[in-house]
Amino acid sequence: MLIxxxxxxxxxxxxxxxxxxxxxxxxxxxxxxxxxxxxxxxxGLELGLIDSFSLDLDEVLADADVVVVATPTLLAEELVNRxxxxxxxxxxxxxxxSVKGNIYRAVQAQRATVPGNLVLGHPIAGSxxxxxxxxxxxxxxxxxxxxxxxxxxxxxAELLIRKMWQATGAEVVSMSxxxxxxxxxxxxxxxxxxxxxxxxxxxGLDSSQDIxxxxxxxFRDFTRIASSDPTMWSEISLANKEALLxxxxxxxxHLAKLRSSIxxxxxxxxxxxxxxxxxxxxxxxxxxxxxxxxxPDKD
Amino acid sequence: MLIxxxxxxxxxxxxxxxxxxxxxxxxxxxxxxxxxxxxxxxxGLELGLIDSFSLDLDEVLADADVVVVATPTLLAEELVNRxxxxxxxxxxxxxxxSVKGNIYRAVQAQRATVPGNLVLGHPIAGSxxxxxxxxxxxxxxxxxxxxxxxxxxxxxAELLIRKMWQATGAEVVSMSxxxxxxxxxxxxxxxxxxxxxxxxxxxGLDSSQDIxxxxxxxFRDFTRIASSDPTMWSEISLANKEALLxxxxxxxxHLAKLRSSIxxxxxxxxxxxxxxxxxxxxxxxxxxxxxxxxxPDKD
Numbered sequence: 187m188l189i190x191x192x193x194x195x196x197x198x199x200x201x202x203x204x205x206x207x208x209x210x211x212x213x214x215x216x217x218x219x220x221x222x223x224x225x226x227x228x229x230g231l232e233l234g235l236i237d238s239f240s241l242d243l244d245e246v247l248a249d250a251d252v253v254v255v256a257t258p259t260l261l262a263e264e265l266v267n268r269x270x271x272x273x274x275x276x277x278x279x280x281x282x283x284s285v286k287g288n289i290y291r292a293v294q295a296q297r298a299t300v301p302g303n304l305v306l307g308h309p310i311a312g313s314x315x316x317x318x319x320x321x322x323x324x325x326x327x328x329x330x331x332x333x334x335x336x337x338x339x340x341x342x343a344e345l346l347i348r349k350m351w352q353a354t355g356a357e358v359v360s361m362s363x364x365x366x367x368x369x370x371x372x373x374x375x376x377x378x379x380x381x382x383x384x385x386x387x388x389x390g391l392d393s394s395q396d397i398x399x400x401x402x403x404x405f406r407d408f409t410r411i412a413s414s415d416p417t418m419w420s421e422i423s424l425a426n427k428e429a430l431l432x433x434x435x436x437x438x439x440h441l442a443k444l445r446s447s448i449x450x451x452x453x454x455x456x457x458x459x460x461x462x463x464x465x466x467x468x469x470x471x472x473x474x475x476x477x478x479x480x481x482p483d484k485d
Numbered sequence: 486m487l488i489x490x491x492x493x494x495x496x497x498x499x500x501x502x503x504x505x506x507x508x509x510x511x512x513x514x515x516x517x518x519x520x521x522x523x524x525x526x527x528x529g530l531e532l533g534l535i536d537s538f539s540l541d542l543d544e545v546l547a548d549a550d551v552v553v554v555a556t557p558t559l560l561a562e563e564l565v566n567r568x569x570x571x572x573x574x575x576x577x578x579x580x581x582x583s584v585k586g587n588i589y590r591a592v593q594a595q596r597a598t599v600p601g602n603l604v605l606g607h608p609i610a611g612s613x614x615x616x617x618x619x620x621x622x623x624x625x626x627x628x629x630x631x632x633x634x635x636x637x638x639x640x641x642a643e644l645l646i647r648k649m650w651q652a653t654g655a656e657v658v659s660m661s662x663x664x665x666x667x668x669x670x671x672x673x674x675x676x677x678x679x680x681x682x683x684x685x686x687x688x689g690l691d692s693s694q695d696i697x698x699x700x701x702x703x704f705r706d707f708t709r710i711a712s713s714d715p716t717m718w719s720e721i722s723l724a725n726k727e728a729l730l731x732x733x734x735x736x737x738x739h740l741a742k743l744r745s746s747i748x749x750x751x752x753x754x755x756x757x758x759x760x761x762x763x764x765x766x767x768x769x770x771x772x773x774x775x776x777x778x779x780x781p782d783k784d
Contacts, residue, residue, distance in 0.1 A: 365695065369696055373697075386739050387735045391735065400631070402609045402628070410703070466684050
């Protein structure tokens with residue numbers, strides 16, 4: 187048994203799925219949840235995800251071995267500090283937020299040194315569904331979890347969080363906070379912004395009824411992420427503002443170049459860009475296929 | 486039997502799949518293909534898609550009942566005219582290109598009146614795969630085909646092409662050429678340009694190796710269309726230049742507004758845009774589900 191008492195702060199898709207996965211793996215003795223809405227916590231109990239809950243933060247934190255901050259991004263900034271104020275150095279504190287720099291800076295701003303029992307992390311798993319009812323034990327199976335230990339992080343604390351995620355079937359990797367935030371801006375935050383911007387733009391056109399009537403499967407795939415939780419994604423956009431603005435600008439420069447080639451009728455230049463992009467996308471797709479086939483089964 | 490002699494000009498994914506579907510439905514007696522590469526045509530014969538082929542346009546067109554121009558967009562512009570020069574008014578000529586305005590204008594430019602036996606059309610089906618080897622009889626099943634008859638089009642010719650597509654399992658609708666080109670620019674051509682531009686931009690970043698290593702399923706869906714045929718899509722971008730530039734600019738204005746809200750930290754404005762987009766995307770998704778469930782089975 188890896189963890190005696192696991193505390194989940196914020197019982198949504200990620201927190202609920204983590205609880206379910208660790209229980210299924212037999213790696214946790216007791217799961218206690220805290221949140222702002224009693225109905226959500228009661229639902230988690232009903233679904234068998236947790237053993238008990240409370241709306242009182244001090245109460246749930248008592249004797250915690252691992253505390254997972256699994257709330258939306260902006261609340262997580264504040265909550266990580268509140269938790270660190272309340273737990274001893276033997277309680278390991280981690281989070282699951284999509285941006286790491288803002289949380290680290292919030293911790294730095296509140297204390298002389300960043301505590302060693304803090305291990306920031308980010309499971310690269312999700313769904314356009316959210317909420318405790320979408321939680322499932324295999325959400326992280328064969329997915330990546332990125333840990334972003336800082337120079338202050340205890341090796342032992344990091345190892346515990348690594349083992350915790352491995353028990354869910356995930357592959358755990360480590361990288362620096364700036365690298366994480368840049369990579370996620372490019373692969374996740376920018377695509378979400380583009381998908382939201384596209385659907386917003388199209389729905390404002392006169393012909394939007396026809397547009398949505400005649401769109402096909404490619405459009406459905408392309409815009410799937412625009413069905414994601416708008417509140418969560420607006421918080422992420424601000425939390426990772428700096429890296430996101432950089433990637434928006436890099437994208438915009440490439441789009442402007444393409445637009446100009448289309449306007450001047452430069453077939454060769456358009457074809458060169460599309461060919462280069464297809465080759466990169468096909469390479470990425472092969473990487474993903476290989477990764478899926480190489481990851482071990484959880485059992 | 487709907488068609489005695491069907492002639493396919495350009496035996497790729499679309500032409501090959503149409504031949505396969507009509508043969509399977511028992512609605513064609515003889516399928517003859519023309520193309521620029523003998524190896525492709527020989528492959529089509531080997532796959533059982535066609536009965537015979539020739540590299541000589543005059544030879545294949547003799548006694549044709551229906552001629553389907555299924556070549557890439559820019560060649561189709563020229564080929565439709567060459568076919569109309571060679572066939573009588575009882576042979577119905579149609580095409581499958583993704584843009585209709587450029588073909589119509591090319592026909593107009595070459596003759597006093599647009600012939601009534603020309604029925605321009607566009608099956609909204611495809612794949613990131615292309616070529617005759619990807620052809621399959623059910624490609625159009627439960628997909629839409631848009632016909633864009635002009636005021637010159639014979640009703641009888643249009644009806645034959647409508648029945649031809651219905652025999653493949655498709656749902657056939659009609660709209661004007663400008664409406665078609667605007668709707669397709671928004672739902673298909675712009676998303677392709679954005680996906681190509683994004684992958685091109687990301688592959689140029691220093692951290693592109695990490696970017697592609699850590700990208701997840703959402704990114705894979707979002708960039709799937711960047712694996713499409715680059716030559717085909719650069720031709721489409723130019724063929725539909727006017728409508729495409731308009732939608733790029735509409736998109737760009739929305740992206741610029743979002744970028745500015747992110748820069749100034751305006752959470753409320755970002756959330757409002759994302760919420761509006763999610764609601765439009767969810768509405769579209771329900772429409773697609775309903776459409777799929779309402780379409781009759783082919784059999």
